[in-house]
Amino acid sequence: MSNITPEHYCANLDCDSDDDYDNNNDKEGYNEMNTVDNKQQASDKCNVINPNSVVVNQRRQKMASDYPSTNQLGLDKTMNDNITNQRKSYNHVNNTATSTTEEISFTGVPTSSSQPSASSSSSQLSPMSAFNEDRMRRKLQFFFMNPIEKWQARRKFPYKFVVQLIKIVLLTMQLCLFAHSRYIHVNYTWDNRVSFSHLFLRGWDDTSEVESYPAAKGPFALYFQDEFYDTIDYAVAGYKNLSRSIGSYSYPTQDNTMPPLKLCIHHYEEGEIYGFNESYTFNPIINVICTNLTSNLTDSRTYLADKGIDIKFSAFVQATLDFSIKTVNLKAAGPIAPPDCYQFDIEILFDNSDHDGQMLLSLDAEPIRLQCHGDALYKTDTAIDRALRSLLNGFVILICVASFSLCTRALYRARLLQKQTDTFFRVTYGTPLSSDDCWQFVNFWYIMIICNDILLILGSILKEQIERENFFNDQWDICSVFLGVGNMLVWFGVLRYFSFFKTYNVVILTLKQSAPKILRFLLCALMIYAGFTFCGWLVLAPYHIKFRSLATTSECLFSLINGDDMFATFSIMSTKSQLLWWFSRIYLYSFIGLFIYVVISLFIAVIMDAYDTIKKFYKDGFPNSELKRFIGQMHPNDFSSGIFRTYADEEEQQSIWDTMKTVCYLCCGLKRKENPGPTGYETLVTS
Incomplete structure (x- = not known):
């Protein structure tokens, strides 16, 4: 062994690439050596075996700074013994290639049919394989730690935990503000719908306003033809006398003059029923006839007859009467919040689609929020209110993007570690990870957090559009679903830390x-x-x-x-x-x-x-x-011993800012400057 020089060892590495590295348990080093572009880089990697190389000297200095109590002589002896053992391990593989099937190979896998257990294989492994096994064990132990243990082991700041706490505070504030605004909006529109029913529906009473189960009375319907025309006349008269109502309602025109109402009648093209001899004539094609009803209307039956519209109730399907009203909600005004301006598109529906003798009557008011041009005193305060709400929405989106990035990175790293562990078990013990063990690397808490981040980002965008008054009415419902479900999942995620x-x-x-x-x-x-x-x-x-x-x-x-x-x-x-x-x-x-x-x-x-x-x-x-x-089990002293900082890879030592820089480089298509420090293979050999 003393006659083998570091140069001869490196030459063996260059010549025997596949077989020797397959026997070696360091797949990471093997991949890195295969990507070497020139002999100069290969010689730099081989310098790590030389006791006098620059890399080994740097390793001595790092260990001396980490453990100042260790004397230099003992440190040099430890480094030289480690390198000597690595040389012996490599030559041991070459010398025992033709050994019997009962001997243990370099990787620690027995060539016989009997496989050693994970707990008892350390004594059968070569020094290099034992080192790789201990390194893999430390990586897995650190992976399955909770944030407190990771802080004790490696002083790793719990970014995800802090982000979740900040997200809960911001989301709760956002949800309370949105729930208050939504309640005012929904309650205001419902109260106006009740008012419109009293103003424009003939025969409407208070019992119809309360939804009880079972219903206190039957459906609100018409049963006579004269009631149909009387209801139209009542609605036109109520719209004409809009200024007499208690509510501050106006017409949608610029000069506040009454526009015509639009009446549309849907009927079958042909529909005659002769009940006395059980016969009929029927054509299922539905035709629509629309006409405008002006303010001088007094008798709708005569008015429609003059227009040439003859209603046959046997073929009558439904009719709609449409008109609009504008108003201002002063109740929504606060110290810095201005009143809300609305336009209500009202539709009265006469439904005879069942043809059962009942023509159901209903009124619907669709609110549209408008840009107010009101008191000048509210202009500055309105800008402050909108700026604060937009700032809160921006913070929520930003913190959700950060949470999404952190959890996605954690899932990706877990997937890489799962593949690395599976490869290690295949090479070292000759058996893959079981499906249950593979699922241990999947953190469903992170998946749930990613889902709620997506919902909250979409909900915050819709909320910003609503507050900028650029929205449709149904966006209130969609936004509330996104924010409500997202906030619910956020609070569910708190259970992870209770676990x-x-x-x-x-x-x-x-x-x-x-x-x-x-x-x-x-x-x-x-x-x-x-x-x-x-x-x-x-x-x-x-x-x-x-x-x-x-x-x-x-x-x-x-x-x-x-x-x-x-x-x-x-x-x-x-x-x-x-x-x-x-x-x-x-x-x-x-x-x-x-x-x-x-x-x-x-x-x-x-x-x-x-x-x-x-x-x-x-x-x-x-x-x-x-x-x-x-x-295996961890000793409490392992967390503060510094062993996990010693075994940390370069990727594991990256901070959140390094990760964000990497993402920016990838998004911009830029080539990141290579790190001149030791590679993963050098870290594995020199550790």
């Missing part, structure tokens, strides 16, 4: 343990529930108000499972058919007894079984997979 404590982690582990069984159980219960739902809808729909549609049937049965409104469900059933009355009793008793006393009890038992299992694991220990046995 670091044993007391709170029991709940999370119980849900995780019972989730597969719960899904299988619910799938079976869903089949029974679907059978009862379709049966109740088909049989009881004509005789029970709660079974009129498939949706209401499902809602009724779900309420019965939770013990809600049972007596009313039994008593509302019609007694017109004695057969169906008895069927309803058998049907309801069977469903309630089966789901309340059997299905729900089994559901609770599944969760309690998972809870007992978790408690047993805490008492007797959790089951260990091959990956967990390889990682």
Whole structure:
């Protein structure tokens, strides 16, 4: 061994590229050596074996600065012994290539059929392979640490934790402001809709304003032809006398003059019914006739006849009466918030599509927010209010982008480590990672955070458009869904940090343990529930108000499972058919007894079984997979020993700012300056 020089060792590395590096457990170094462009770079990498090389001297200086208590003589001896062992390991591979099948190769994989376990293989590995195994173990131990342990081990600042805390504060502020604005908007539009119903709908009363279940009265409808024309005349007269109303309403014209109302009639091209001899003439093509109703209208029947419009109610499908009103909401004004200006597009609908003798009458008011040109005193305050809201929206978008980037980078690094670990297990132990061990590298908390970041970014963009008064009415609903679901997932993500404590982690582990069984159980219960739902809808729909549609049937049965409104469900059933009355009793008793006393009890038992299992694991220990046995247990002193800083790769030592610079370089298509420091292979050899 003393006759082998560093130059001869490097020559062997250059000549035997594939076989020797496959036997070597350092795949990272192997890949880097294959990408060497010229002999000068190859010789620089081989200098690491020379005890007097620049790289080794730099390593001595680093270790001396990290451990000042170590004397220089002992340090040199340690470095030289390490290099000597590496040389011996390489020559050991070449000398034992034709050994028997019972010997252990350089990588520590036995050539016989019996494979050593991960926990007992260290004593059978060569010095280089033992070093690689210890390095991989430290990387995995650091990967599965929580943020507090990572701070103790490597002084790694918990960026993701801090970002989530800031995001919760900003999102809660944003959500409160948006919820307040949305409530004012929705409540104001609903109150105006009620006012318009009193002003423009003939026969409207207060009982129709309250949505009760069951309904206190029947549908608001017309039953005579004269009522149809009288309702049109009443709406035109109410629009003409708009200035007499209590509300501050105006016409949508510039000079505040009354514009014409637009009446559109939808009817079949041909529809005659002769009930006395059970015959009819029918053409399903629907024609639309529209006309304007001016302010001098007094009798709509005569007015339409003069226009040549003859309404045949046997062919009548529906009619709409459209007009607009402008107003200002002073209630929305605050210390720095100005009033809101609206235009309401009102539509009165006469619905005769069922042809059952009832022409349903309804009014809908679509609000459109307008740019106010009001008091000059509010101009400066309005600018401040909009600037503050826009600033908050910008901060939320910025913090969500940062959270998205951090979690995406963490998932990407976890994927790389999973592939590296799988390769290590294949080469070292001759077996790949199991599917359960592979899933250990997937952090579903990060996936949930990425989802809520996307929702919150979209919701914040819509909120900014709404506050800039550049929006449609339905954007209030879309924005509220995005912000609401995103904020809900953000608060769910806080559970991840509670899981670091044993007391709170029991709940999370119980849900995780019972989730597969719960899904299988619910799938079976869903089949029974679907059978009862379709049966109740088909049989009881004509005789029970709660079974009129498939949706209401499902809602009724779900309420019965939770013990809600049972007596009313039994008593509302019609007694017109004695057969169906008895069927309803058998049907309801069977469903309630089966789901309340059997299905729900089994559901609770599944969760309690998972809870007992978790408690047993805490008492007797959790089951260990091959990956967990390889990682092993950590001593509390390991966190502060500095060993994890020693084993850190260059990529792991990158800060968030380095990552952002890398992303900027990739986005701009620029070539980043190469780091003149040691590569991953040199770090592996010189460590």
